[in-house]
Amino acid sequence: TGALKEGKPGLFELANGGTLFLDEVGELPLDLQVKVLRAIQDREVYRIGGKKPIQLDVRIVSATNRDLEEMVREKEFREDLYYRLKVVPIYIPPLRERKDDILPLVTEFLNNFNQKYGLQKWIHPEVMGLLLEYDWPGNVRELENLIERLIVTSRTDCIDEENIDQHTLGNLSQRGKKPTLLKEYLEYEEKRMITEAYQMTNSTRRAAKLLGISQSSLVKKMQKYGIEPNPKIKSD
Structure with missing residues (x-):
């Protein structure tokens, strides 16, 4: 199987004594859900190829953009795992419901990607208006990906409407601007x-x-x- 003689440490063991973040937990297939549930319940795991249990002291933080309650009803997510994870739920509204966050997020992403690529690009106010008007079905990740793409593909330091992918933002640039x-x-x-x-x-x-x-x-x-x-x- 290619497993090491002493077994290979997995994510739970690597996070032992700390925090394990399970991103997009709603995408876990049912067989992996069983393994995660067992690790949380038993507070122990076995290395791949290993025979000795490893005791766990791990804080679990998970995130998803899926409706897990609906998935439980549809038998797509284990109910027991759902209640194991749902200890202190925190609801973060979608980006379309917190437009005030777009400006600081864009500024942060601009700074990060300008530094990453050694550039000094900036966004024209009219483009910023389009970003504020868009509903962002992909939330913050979609916004971050767009800013990086605009920085990489724009030929001038000023990112204007000509750089906007109409397939991404629909026909926003064709609408009347919102002063x-x-x-x-x-x-x-x-x-x-x-x-x-x-x-x-x-x-x-x-x-x-x-x-x-x-x-x-x-x-x-x-x-x-x-x-x-x-x-x-x-x-x-």
Whole structure:
């Protein structure tokens, strides 16, 4: 079988003393569900080819985008395993129900992939409006994959509508733009830039100079966005 003489450690043993994350647990076939259930119930596993049980002390965290209750009713997911896993359930709404998360997620993915590929690409506000309007049936993973693809395939530093895959986002670019979405994106970016400039300089005067605006304008914008001045820094 190719198994090692002493047996090969599996995921449960490798996670012993820590946490094992079972992603997309709803995709487990029934035969593997039995093995997972046995490991959780008995708190022990056997190595492949091994004969001695290995005691487990593992915290199990699982995630799925499937309706496990429906799968249990359809006999596609074991009921006993379902209740073993459902100790402290946490429901995370789909991305279409938390559009406020899209802006920070896009910013995070842009930073990560720009650093990964050694690029400095940015997204045009109109494209950001399309991303905010889209329903994201694939949730955060779909958004992350799209941002990476746009960074890799766009020929210019500015990612505009010409880079959007119509098969991915449907006909969103053909719809009327939503001014509120663009305004929301621009305000988010302005707040981010002001926050970074102030944290970098620790001075409203120097931050305003860095941003190319007057100090009075900066102070007003900080008040608008609820950016609190550092109390340890004297106003300058």
